[in-house]
Amino acid sequence: MIFRGPHPDVSAPNKNVAEFVLGDISAHKNKTAIIQSETKRKISYQELSESINQLAAGLQKNGFKKGDVLAIYSPNLPEYVVVFLAVLKLGGICTTVNPLYTAQELAKQLSDANAKIIVTVSAFLDKAKTATQTHAVQEIIVIDSETEYRNLKGLMQANHELSEPSISPKEDLCALPYSSGTTGLPKGVMLTHHNLIMNMRQTEGMTSHNAISEKDTVLGVLPFFHIYGMVVIMLYTLYRRGTIVCMSRFDMEDFLDAIQTHKVTKAPIVPPIVLGLAKHPAVEQFDLSSLELILSGAAPLGEGVAIEAANRVGCNIAQGYGMTEASPVTHLLPIDSDPNKIGSIGVPIPNTEVMIVDPETEQPLKTNQNGEIWIRGPQIMKGYLNRAEATNESITQEGWYRTGDIGYVDDEGFFYAVDRIKELIKYKGMQVAPAELEALLLTHESIADVAVIPVADEEAGELPKAVVVRKNELPVTSEEVMSFVADKVAPHKKIRLVEFVDKIPKSASGKILRRVLIQKEREK
Structure with a gap:
């Protein structure tokens, strides 16, 4: 059974991404x-x-041409946007x-991407130099300071005809x-101009999302x-x-201060934020009243956390869904959805087909049945x-992308x-399902x-184990953690082991x- 969203399909112009944006x-x-939040530096559309x-x-002028690959190894800076779009304007490829x-x-990525x-940036220059001893590049360019390497400003040509x-x-x-490499070695995801432009047009066509x-x-x-940052924030915001x-870096109080200072209206973020x-206790110290929408993506967001954050901040929280291989957006939650849908990733965006497939038989499933999410569309x-x-292995002959994610669709789509x-x-x-627990x-x-992770067990095969970060002011015991879950889930989903740590790796x-x-x- 193939599912589609409620919005009509859209079209995309036959353009270079730089021209489109x-x-x-x-x-x-x-x-x-x-x-730039840290320095308050502003750049107009004309200057950009x-x-x-x-x-x-x-x-x-220095020989970079269509099909050449340029690597950006930098935190978020305005110059990141400049480099990215300049490369695309020349028909080049940004890795x-x-x-x-x-x-x-x-070095591995430089070599793989050629x-x-x-x-x-100067802070990363030593690592860049070390990496280029393994994979030689034509040139290292530094964004923010004068070094023995060419500075970005020094490369700019005001009088050269493009x-x-x-x-x-x-x-x-x-x-x-x-790709993130959480389920294997990182792989270069080949995205075309059409992929990115189409995904921006699809997002624009999702009018119920308050884009x-x-x-x-x-x-x-x-x-x-x-x-997520590249297309949803960097490119789509400029296009609109x-x-x-x-x-350039995340700190909770700096994040809250940026919202307050610049009267941020839309905040695309991830579940940990x-x-x-x-x-976080600091939230009450800042005025976040400008926020109209928080978009959460990149990982599953629990319904309880979403409701708690929405009530505390006083604005809508909507999940989206996507992946690098889909440029990235495939689903968005309409803003006027029933409150009980806050845990949903939403509905398919325009031009997108979705199937829920039995992972073992690869047969399509109906509503309210868990299976692998398969997606087909121009953003793949x-x-x-x-x-x-x-x-x-990941794309079928019929063009379906196997996401590797388990999900379901309810009776309302x-x-x-x-x-x-x-x-x-x-x-x-x-x-x-660990994410559920x-x-x-x-x-x-x-x-x-x-x-939540699996631990090998001779009798059961695997036991669910919770690796927990306590709140300092509110201690909790292993027994309390296990009891808390046991009261709310089926017996096979009970937490059987608990370990307390200072931080969850992400x-x-x-x-x-x-x-x-x-x-x-396993190493224990």
Whole structure:
């Protein structure tokens, strides 16, 4: 059974992403496009457009051409946007690198992507130099200071005539982000100009979601290297002529201060930050009344935490759903949805088909049945770079992308993501979803954060174990944790073991790194 959303399909122009995002800015040239939160530096749409053109001209003059790959290894800065769009304007490809990567991890991505240039900041220069000893690049360019390497400003050419190449939007790549690697080695995700443009048009066509408009100030705290920050915040906000408040790092009080200072209206964030809004004591110290919408994505958000945060902050919280391989958005929750839908990831966006499939038989399922979420639409990637086998495993011959996520659709067409297939715990042959138990445990007043992992057991196969971060002022015992869950779930879902820790390991996008905890458990 194939499910679609309630909105009509949309179309996309045959353009380069850079032209699509910043084509005609005449009506907004003096409007602020980006504010750097830490320095209060402001850049207008006119200044942004000029900087992009000048950098594109400088790169072209130095031999960068269509199809070449440039790596950005930097925290969120206005220059990140300039570099990204200048590269795309030339028909080049941006591979965006996690700024927390080690030199070894950076070298692997540079090599796999065959990057010609790396753009970084002075704080990361030593790691960049070490990485380029393994994979030589043509040039290292530094954004923020004068070093022995060329500075970004020094590369900009005001007088060089820019020659923009013709592109084939459906075939030519523009972005090469790497998947998180939480279920395997990181892989380069090949995204075309059409993929990204179509996903922005699909989001725009989701009128019930109250998408970003020119009236909005959008908080850019999620990293731009990640597909969520790259497309939903960086590109889509500029396409809609909003203003981005750019934060180079996350700190809860700085995050709250940025909302208050810049009167942020839309905040695309991840569940750990929603959890902070629900439970962090500093929230009461700041005026967050400007917020109209919090969009949570990248990982499952528990209904209890969502309700608690929404009530505390006083604005709507809506989940979205997507993945790097889908550019990223596939589902959004309509703003006027019934309050009991707050735990839903929403409905499919325009031009998107969804099936719930039995993971073992691959037969389509009906409503209210758990299965793997399969997605088909114009936002689905071209494939994994140099990994034809992995591409064929993830995309069927009919064009369905296998998400690896378990979910279901209710009778009204609202979807729910339950967990990852590979993260399911098998207790005496019955499936236990860690995310479901985590959402429940986060409603406990003495629990600040939690992850649930499998522990091998001779009799049961696997036992669910809760790895818990206590709230300092509210101690809780293992017995209390287990009892709290036992009263609310079926017997096979009970927590059987508890461990207390100081911190839950998470990726930059907010996903629990369950494999790290599982590996530690196995090493005991």
